[in-house]
Amino acid sequence: MTDLQQEIDQEITWLSSIGLDDKQGTTRLLYDNHWVAAQNGLKEKFEQEGLETSFDAVGNLSGKLVGSNYPNEVVLTGSHVDTVVNGGALDGQFGIIASFIAIKHLKEKYGQPLRSLEVIAMAEEEGSRFPFAFWGSKNIFGLVDPEEVKDSVDSEGIVFAQAMEDAGFDFPEKKQPVRDDIHAFVEIHIEQGNVLENTGKQVAVVDSIVGQKRYDITLKGQANHAGTTPMSYRKDTVYAMSKMISEGIDDAKKEGDPLVLTFGHVAVKPNTVNVVPGEAFFTMDCRHTDGGALDKFTSNLVKRFKEIAKECDVEIEIDNWMDEEPVPMSKEIVSVLQEACAEANLNYTTMHSGAGHDSQIFAQHVPTAMLFVPSINGVSHNPDESTKLEDLTEGVKALIASLYKLAYQE
Amino acid sequence: MTDLQQEIDQEITWLSSIGLDDKQGTTRLLYDNHWVAAQNGLKEKFEQEGLETSFDAVGNLSGKLVGSNYPNEVVLTGSHVDTVVNGGALDGQFGIIASFIAIKHLKEKYGQPLRSLEVIAMAEEEGSRFPFAFWGSKNIFGLVDPEEVKDSVDSEGIVFAQAMEDAGFDFPEKKQPVRDDIHAFVEIHIEQGNVLENTGKQVAVVDSIVGQKRYDITLKGQANHAGTTPMSYRKDTVYAMSKMISEGIDDAKKEGDPLVLTFGHVAVKPNTVNVVPGEAFFTMDCRHTDGGALDKFTSNLVKRFKEIAKECDVEIEIDNWMDEEPVPMSKEIVSVLQEACAEANLNYTTMHSGAGHDSQIFAQHVPTAMLFVPSINGVSHNPDESTKLEDLTEGVKALIASLYKLAYQE
Numbered sequence: 162m163t164d165l166q167q168e169i170d171q172e173i174t175w176l177s178s179i180g181l182d183d184k185q186g187t188t189r190l191l192y193d194n195h196w197v198a199a200q201n202g203l204k205e206k207f208e209q210e211g212l213e214t215s216f217d218a219v220g221n222l223s224g225k226l227v228g229s230n231y232p233n234e235v236v237l238t239g240s241h242v243d244t245v246v247n248g249g250a251l252d253g254q255f256g257i258i259a260s261f262i263a264i265k266h267l268k269e270k271y272g273q274p275l276r277s278l279e280v281i282a283m284a285e286e287e288g289s290r291f292p293f294a295f296w297g298s299k300n301i302f303g304l305v306d307p308e309e310v311k312d313s314v315d316s317e318g319i320v321f322a323q324a325m326e327d328a329g330f331d332f333p334e335k336k337q338p339v340r341d342d343i344h345a346f347v348e349i350h351i352e353q354g355n356v357l358e359n360t361g362k363q364v365a366v367v368d369s370i371v372g373q374k375r376y377d378i379t380l381k382g383q384a385n386h387a388g389t390t391p392m393s394y395r396k397d398t399v400y401a402m403s404k405m406i407s408e409g410i411d412d413a414k415k416e417g418d419p420l421v422l423t424f425g426h427v428a429v430k431p432n433t434v435n436v437v438p439g440e441a442f443f444t445m446d447c448r449h450t451d452g453g454a455l456d457k458f459t460s461n462l463v464k465r466f467k468e469i470a471k472e473c474d475v476e477i478e479i480d481n482w483m484d485e486e487p488v489p490m491s492k493e494i495v496s497v498l499q500e501a502c503a504e505a506n507l508n509y510t511t512m513h514s515g516a517g518h519d520s521q522i523f524a525q526h527v528p529t530a531m532l533f534v535p536s537i538n539g540v541s542h543n544p545d546e547s548t549k550l551e552d553l554t555e556g557v558k559a560l561i562a563s564l565y566k567l568a569y570q571e
Numbered sequence: 572m573t574d575l576q577q578e579i580d581q582e583i584t585w586l587s588s589i590g591l592d593d594k595q596g597t598t599r600l601l602y603d604n605h606w607v608a609a610q611n612g613l614k615e616k617f618e619q620e621g622l623e624t625s626f627d628a629v630g631n632l633s634g635k636l637v638g639s640n641y642p643n644e645v646v647l648t649g650s651h652v653d654t655v656v657n658g659g660a661l662d663g664q665f666g667i668i669a670s671f672i673a674i675k676h677l678k679e680k681y682g683q684p685l686r687s688l689e690v691i692a693m694a695e696e697e698g699s700r701f702p703f704a705f706w707g708s709k710n711i712f713g714l715v716d717p718e719e720v721k722d723s724v725d726s727e728g729i730v731f732a733q734a735m736e737d738a739g740f741d742f743p744e745k746k747q748p749v750r751d752d753i754h755a756f757v758e759i760h761i762e763q764g765n766v767l768e769n770t771g772k773q774v775a776v777v778d779s780i781v782g783q784k785r786y787d788i789t790l791k792g793q794a795n796h797a798g799t800t801p802m803s804y805r806k807d808t809v810y811a812m813s814k815m816i817s818e819g820i821d822d823a824k825k826e827g828d829p830l831v832l833t834f835g836h837v838a839v840k841p842n843t844v845n846v847v848p849g850e851a852f853f854t855m856d857c858r859h860t861d862g863g864a865l866d867k868f869t870s871n872l873v874k875r876f877k878e879i880a881k882e883c884d885v886e887i888e889i890d891n892w893m894d895e896e897p898v899p900m901s902k903e904i905v906s907v908l909q910e911a912c913a914e915a916n917l918n919y920t921t922m923h924s925g926a927g928h929d930s931q932i933f934a935q936h937v938p939t940a941m942l943f944v945p946s947i948n949g950v951s952h953n954p955d956e957s958t959k960l961e962d963l964t965e966g967v968k969a970l971i972a973s974l975y976k977l978a979y980q981e
Contacts, residue, residue, distance in 0.1 A: 387925075390765060407810065407813040418802070421802060425809075438834075
């Protein structure tokens with residue numbers, strides 16, 4: 162094991178031990194005791210390496226190495242410190258550890274940068290404790306009205322404002338001021354998919370984050386006796402649903418990458434072996450890097466669903482409850498990351514992200530790009546979440562090379 | 572309202588009031604207090620009309636009008652006294668009321684029959700309290716080893732044998748003797764479907780009961796992130812299930828009546844909007860009056876399911892846990908019932924039954940046929956279960972005419 166591998170391994174083991182749960186995973190939710198312990202532990206670690214630390218008003222932790230020539234131009238790097246319930250050891254926190262190690266190595270090798278280098282351990286991204294995601298990154302750009310979350314309640318009945326105060330932060334009375342000192346943001350994260358694994362690459366430069374549309378679809382027909390109702394008298398919602406799903410997936414396969422289409426949740430009523438289901442509910446999740454292509458595909462599909470409902474003599478209700486535009490990464494920063502990977506002779510590729518990340522908030526305000534490392538079997542949000550140590554290390558090398566270009570070069 | 576209509580209406584209202592539950596339905600389960608009250612109430616009613624009453628060992632109640640010439644040839648008529656949980660006012664008990672009224676009217680008009688006429692209120696058909704159906708009729712033909720049910724437990728933890736003793740019956744130590752005095756059995760029942768309603772008929776002679784096959788089908792693929800997993804890397808069980816269901820129903824429609832195919836129960840894992848479902852479970856219920864056609868259709872479909880599973884790269888397990896042969900009714904008794912309906916100028920048809928009934932047990936041992944009356948909207952097993960009083964009355968007339976032929980004619 163190289164020194165760098167050992168360092169990465171140790172730091173991840175240390176950080177994921179804070180919030181270790183009884184199901185072999187890590188559960189560290191916004192403002193809970195483990196969250197407080199992790200942020201304080203990171204603060205201490207940052208300070209030991211001579212970084213200037215500070216918490217912002219909502220608990221985003223920074224460790225800063227001030228630049229010589231452009232101290233107010235910050236090259237920011239990091240990810241989120243919170244996990245999902247029973248999460249793995251990498252989602253979010255690998256980005257913090259990698260950023261910290263990268264800055265430490267750059268400082269040791271090259272001393273003070275031209276621009277300030279700052280690692281950030283963001284307060285929250287997952288939305289796992291309260292029904293609100295991107296609390297950390299959104300507050301950096303003044304995007305949250307505190308009233309939106311103030312009265313949110315977690316699964317134990319604790320109110321958001323109280324949880325925040327218990328963690329030592331005053332609940333803000335108004336939107337945060339927008340940070341205006343960020344020159345660039347680079348986030349490294351696990352892929353949470355199996356593209357890198359399947360293509361044999363160790364690192365990816367991420368050039369965009371997909372747009373997402375989510376739908377609830379409800380079909381109403383008639384619950385009938387499975388034996389006494391001839392086929393021609395039925396209003397069978399499971400039949401209609403099955404036609405919609407199988408046609409939808411066939412169309413998505415024809416459309417091809419980067420479009421993905423998922424029918425993840427299915428519920429049927431009365432859900433009994435000998436009754437024709439009078440009601441069916443299912444969700445549809447569709448993603449694409451091109452907003453126009455996403456709109457066109459989904460609107461065609463919705464039109465077809467209505468036709469199928471008519472053919473099957475069932476009523477259909479379609480609720481499009483999520484509609485997020487794709488977010489392209491900064492072309493300039495993507496180029497810098499690609500060059501850095503090439504110059505470091507890394508086994509890399511360029512791809513889009515099919516999942517959401519803090520970077521999609523940043524990219525709408527400051528020059529941003531991401532790096533990915535592979536996820537074994539594409540698994541994440543699960544204690545089985547894992548990446549080969551060699552691949553994590555190649556990711557850290559890519560980040561070091563990228564931050565060098567951004568902070569040490571004019 | 573005619574006298575006969577009034578009589579039917581009163582008796583049904585009386586009997587369904589025994590076990591009236593708090594959801595506008597009737598809940599009268601094997602050997603519970605309401606069941607005991609109903610059987611004792613019927614016994615008293617039968618005796619008031621001069622019928623000889625008796626309970627057999629398991630609680631089937633008989634009211635007999637002894638025949639003059641052939642007292643040991645019994646023309647038996649009736650149905651089951653138990654209901655489903657929150658059942659309607661007709662399923663089962665209409666058959667008892669109709670049979671009782673028919674015998675009463677025949678006795679009043681024609682006096683003593685040549686053959687004995689017997690109304691039977693059978694103990695149990697639905698399997699709603701304990702996981703065992705046809706307890707009443709199966710015991711008439713010595714088909715139950717008491718050991719099979721002895722330790723069954725109801726939803727409140729009461730053991731079968733105890734429930735039986737609480738109702739005043741000793742739990743039998745061995746199989747019942749076979750009743751050998753039955754000349755014919757005629758059961759009148761609601762259709763529980765919408766064929767009579769849709770074809771504008773008031774009565775049906777039932778010439779067969781469908782065979783049924785039921786399957787549990789489990790698909791195992793891979794749970795993957797809905798955003799980060801390209802379509803070509805997926806093992807999507809909901810897609811595979813949807814192809815199976817939509818193809819299956821399309822094939823069933825092509826096959827045509829009397830085949831029916833139902834996918835009534837569906838369950839998906841992890842069942843989350845943003846995860847490709849790694850597991851899907853669904854049931855298949857297929858029925859046909861022709862056993863060979865049923866076997867051929869289902870074995871073709873099962874073969875096709877395995878092909879689809881292969882195409883979709885998912886594993887499939889198929890458990891065929893129910894396989895009941897179709898039961899033809901007695902041609903002779905069907906003819907008698909058809910003639911009786913025709914001679915009485917009733918608006919009748921001949922059809923099969925898509926649901927199971929006590930008659931399917933009888934028909935394998937003694938000459939048996941059924942009569943149906945329409946079900947409004949095909950609804951049953953539900954407080955909304957209903958039939959127009961005029962149609963119930965036509966059904967009783969059909970039964971009177973049929974029993975006359977069977978018991979008063981040589």
